[in-house]
Amino acid sequence: MKNLPPETTPFFARDRGWHPPAFTPGYKTSVLRSPQRALISLEGTKSEVTGPVFGHNILGQFDNDLIINYAQPGESAIGQRIMVYGRVLDERGRGVPGALVEFWQANAGGRYRHKKETYLAPLDPNFGGFGRTITDDEGSYFFRTVKPGPYPWPNGVNDWRPAHIHFSVFGHGFAQRLITQMYFEGDPLIWLCPIVKTIPDEEAIKQLIAPLDMNATIPHDLRAYKFDIILRGRRSTLFENRLEGN
Numbered sequence: 665m666k667n668l669p670p671e672t673t674p675f676f677a678r679d680r681g682w683h684p685p686a687f688t689p690g691y692k693t694s695v696l697r698s699p700q701r702a703l704i705s706l707e708g709t710k711s712e713v714t715g716p717v718f719g720h721n722i723l724g725q726f727d728n729d730l731i732i733n734y735a736q737p738g739e740s741a742i743g744q745r746i747m748v749y750g751r752v753l754d755e756r757g758r759g760v761p762g763a764l765v766e767f768w769q770a771n772a773g774g775r776y777r778h779k780k781e782t783y784l785a786p787l788d789p790n791f792g793g794f795g796r797t798i799t800d801d802e803g804s805y806f807f808r809t810v811k812p813g814p815y816p817w818p819n820g821v822n823d824w825r826p827a828h829i830h831f832s833v834f835g836h837g838f839a840q841r842l843i844t845q846m847y848f849e850g851d852p853l854i855w856l857c858p859i860v861k862t863i864p865d866e867e868a869i870k871q872l873i874a875p876l877d878m879n880a881t882i883p884h885d886l887r888a889y890k891f892d893i894i895l896r897g898r899r900s901t902l903f904e905n906r907l908e909g910n
């Protein structure tokens with residue numbers, strides 16, 4: 665982050681020190697996932713870059729409300745009610761309209777609704793754990809959910825994922841998908857997590873931590889967390905599927 669020229673040119677280079685190396689043995693899965701040979705550059709095809717364009721008509725009425733989008737009528741998910749909101753921004757800080765933002769998470773007890781899930785915490789019959797929305801003209805998005813619980817995972821002898829929400833952001837084509845995770849301000853597990861520890865720059869980690877925003881909180885209803893996603897440039901959000909930088 666230091667001694668870089670100002671971002672005045674048309675192309676905003678990524679700072680590769682911002683991204684974790686692909687091979688990080690503390691995160692065991694990275695050993696087999698990381699490339700063993702030199703990378704090959706593939707040209708994108710026209711259809712990958714240009715289409716399809718997402719429209720609001722693909723969304724269901726409650727797609728951005730995980731509190732009720734899987735619940736029986738009159739029921740709601742168990743857990744701490746929260747709202748997550750923010751903007752999808754480009755490298756100059758301009759909002760990106762029309763981006764499809766998807767999110768998925770464990771329930772309040774830290775359990776996913778997935779057939780391969782083995783954690784003993786119970787499923788919540790009224791919580792599915794998945795939602796989506798499309799950014800508005802200013803690049804803003806928001807959704808309601810319950811705060812996910814931390815969960816243990818098989819890495820070291822006693823590793824726990826901090827509470828987190830997975831995000832996917834699509835631009836205007838399927839080749840433009842970026843994936844990241846959001847953490848919650850004040851969670852001590854963030855700094856113990858082997859996946860978080862693969863990120864070499866503390867500022868890059870802090871950009872993944874959503875602060876509690878009491879101003880956006882709805883009294884007697886839910887608390888708000890703010891999470892902006894920066895697609896490109898020096899202050900880009902860290903994306904799991906672009907570890908090598910771009």
Ligand SMILES: [Fe+2]
Pocket residue numbers: 770825828830
């Ligand atoms: Fe997860």
